Amino acid sequence: MYSSNLAGVDAFADLFRGVRAQGSLFGSSTLSAPWSLLFVDGAPLTLCTVLEGSGWIVPEGCPPEHLAPGDTVIMRGPARFSFVDEIGTEAEPIECGEHCATPEQGGTLHRLGWNDCGAGDSADATTLVVGAYPVRGEIGRRLLDALPAVLRVAPGGTADAVRDLLAAEVAVDAPGQQVVLDRLLDWMLVCSLREWFDRPGGEPPAWYAAHRDSVVGHALRLLHAEPAAPWTVSSLADRCGVSRATLAKRFADMVGEPPLTYLTCWRMTLAADLLTDRKAATIAEIARTVGYSDAFGFSAAFKRIRGITPSEFRRTGTAVATGVTTDARTY
Numbered sequence: 001m002y003s004s005n006l007a008g009v010d011a012f013a014d015l016f017r018g019v020r021a022q023g024s025l026f027g028s029s030t031l032s033a034p035w036s037l038l039f040v041d042g043a044p045l046t047l048c049t050v051l052e053g054s055g056w057i058v059p060e061g062c063p064p065e066h067l068a069p070g071d072t073v074i075m076r077g078p079a080r081f082s083f084v085d086e087i088g089t090e091a092e093p094i095e096c097g098e099h100c101a102t103p104e105q106g107g108t109l110h111r112l113g114w115n116d117c118g119a120g121d122s123a124d125a126t127t128l129v130v131g132a133y134p135v136r137g138e139i140g141r142r143l144l145d146a147l148p149a150v151l152r153v154a155p156g157g158t159a160d161a162v163r164d165l166l167a168a169e170v171a172v173d174a175p176g177q178q179v180v181l182d183r184l185l186d187w188m189l190v191c192s193l194r195e196w197f198d199r200p201g202g203e204p205p206a207w208y209a210a211h212r213d214s215v216v217g218h219a220l221r222l223l224h225a226e227p228a229a230p231w232t233v234s235s236l237a238d239r240c241g242v243s244r245a246t247l248a249k250r251f252a253d254m255v256g257e258p259p260l261t262y263l264t265c266w267r268m269t270l271a272a273d274l275l276t277d278r279k280a281a282t283i284a285e286i287a288r289t290v291g292y293s294d295a296f297g298f299s300a301a302f303k304r305i306r307g308i309t310p311s312e313f314r315r316t317g318t319a320v321a322t323g324v325t326t327d328a329r330t331y
Contacts, residue, residue, distance in 0.1 A: 042078035053126025070155030
């Protein structure tokens with residue numbers, strides 16, 4: 001069953017369940033112009049941060065983005081992208097991926113041993129840190145669906161402190177460095193996305209903006225903390241301290257759908273990931289986990305939302321779910 005503890009539970013946090021840097025291959029690029037790195041793996045989500053120097057991110061099918069010191073760009077896969085010293089650079093592209101080689105054009109590419117990441121002698125050398133993330137299952141897709149193909153976060157916000165810690169960690173070679181870098185990249189990703197959603201004039205997803213409302217935000221946290229609870233609009237309103245009519249209207253106005261419609265869609269998202277879990281719980285067990293007392297009612301709701309039965313989804317969805325995973329890593 002899902003936890004009923006509201007601390008740290010919300011729609012945004014839930015989307016990061018399957019987005020973790022774990023056991024990554026780490027490194028950084030310290031480059032002197034000209035250079036051209038071509039990232040070929042097509043990871044579902046990639047974070048690029050410039051610790052010093054500058055360059056250009058050139059995504060397939062999107063306009064280039066200039067990165068200055070402290071800038072972070074988050075790329076949504078599977079499109080490939082390049083990092084170059086300038087548009088139209090004469091440098092030959094160096095393919096970077098899980099088994100990328102050391103560039104030979106004025107820079108060095110390090111995968112481990114961060115202490116030598118500043119080997120470049122040029123005063124205007126650029127140091128880039130890249131973290132490629134797996135995004136698994138239906139929960140992860142909700143995060144990807146909320147993002148554009150390319151988003152850029154400038155320095156000057158809460159992510160700066162994390163970037164400083166990241167820069168300090170890449171400059172040393174200490175025990176436990178792998179774990180520290182994993183967690184710092186996770187922290188950097190969350191802070192960068194939160195800053196982008198909160199930017200002036202931004203258009204965050206409705207569920208994200210609704211969390212700032214004292215009533216609707218509390219309702220969303222309850223639904224995410226206790227998705228299997230026998231919720232009604234009245235019981236949810238009671239827990240939020242408002243009338244049924246107030247909650248129903250306020251929730252629909254801010255989120256774009258009624259509370260129980262949102263809950264049903266979230267339950268089916270949770271169920272979809274459970275159906276593709278290799279632990280192979282039965283459909284009846286999954287039904288109870290997401291709040292249905294019998295498999296028949298669950299199957300009917302799942303087919304209404306997803307268009308196929310849970311059994312059909314289990315047969316077809318497992319291949320899709322296992323096909324979108326890739327090891328988190330940095331170059």
